[in-house]
Amino acid sequence: MHGLILFDLDGTLYQGDAPFRFYAKTIARHMASEDQHRYLDQVESHLNGRERLVAGDNWEAVVQLAEPYLADDDLWQQAFVETRIFMNGEQCELEVPDALRQLLRELRSKITLACVSNSPPEAAIPLLQRLDLYCLFDQVTPSANKPNGLIQHARELWNGQLVPERTLSVGDNYRNDIAPALEAGFATAHISPRGYFPGPSIARGYALDDVIPFIRSWVTRLSEPQRPAEM
Template sequence: MPRPVLVLDLDGTVCLGDTPVLLYAERVAAFTAAPETLLEATRAFLGRRMPESIPKTLTGAQDGYEAVKILGLSAGVTEEQLSAAYLSSRAAMSEQPGDVHAPEGLVDLLAGIDAHRVVLTNSPGAGLDRVLAHLGVAGVIDELVSDALKPSRMTAHLDGFLRVAGAAGTPEWLMSVGDIWRNDLAPAVERGCVAAYVDVFDRRQGPAHVRAGSFVDLYPAVADWSSDPASFIAAHPLKESVQC
């Protein structure tokens, strides 16, 4: 019998708080002629306050990181500068966690399920152990995969997890939880895995088996799935806008 595999995104799923995005925004803003303008727009996006002065392109941003990228590019920041700013901000986050925190009750959820628990993130690996320790989840995570190159490498990661779990022919034994549909969920849906969509900004970008505005609201679904993946996927058919 295979063991269920729970694949968790980091930012926006396991790791909450505005500090990581603001650290990124500060570094991107330093490359612009009007840094405070970019920072004010970022804060407005994070606070879900969208005054008329904010570029309309921000309304489609999937998260704070994409919002900062949109603002930076519109201010003349290059892709190379964006990349450097991101790497710098991630290094700083492990030393300056600020308001970073895990969703309430996550440790209890992960401790209470029988599954191989993976954090899969595009973030560079340096300092991530300290971040997980700060979040309080280091003891309930079995595997950490950094520099994941989602979405281009997501299917390969899923195949690897399923193969190791002995579930290559039963992909419903893997659940992917994340807040960016194209990165975390689209490849899982295509592979036949269970997709749990943390749709914080109510984007409804694509189908999922379960969807909610916060990870906390998906906890019952995660627990039910881990106890009987086959029955869970049968009871939760793929839907465009399913809401827990």
């Protein structure tokens, strides 16, 4: 294998806040009326950038904002399941950058492309199919158990012999997608629509479009002949 790129799914391959608003509204149904309005206003302020919350991604932000009003893991999980069903329907507006599809088609003959997501298969695979992305990946790995599972899955894709200097991780959740990759010696591209960059990354941007030039140049460098070390 010439090289490997690990793409996260949620918050990375598509743009749009509809899932997070639906998730918040589903949680809010179980709150007292006065708490519902206050909570949903806080979620909207976060999504609009008026009041940024320190969170790994918008899923975490929705839950963190709910905690003072309703701390119930089971309820949050049920609301998340309902949201995943909503995301697979046409009512959920999501946008995939045209540049992403072009990039994936361009790179498939040069490098192995994998989508590695913590979402379960019944959520991740239909969503990728709906977005016309599923067929553009060589490997789709749902239920990946990141951050711990990221390196394990990379090693499996390298057939047991991990090659860090030829591996790139792209994602929006720093703890899941970037920190373990950097520790393992991978190249990284961190995406954060709200500009939350808690640590180092080789490349970073507010959207996938911002890091596509880096991804393309990184793949190009893999094909360049290695210069012999100077004596």
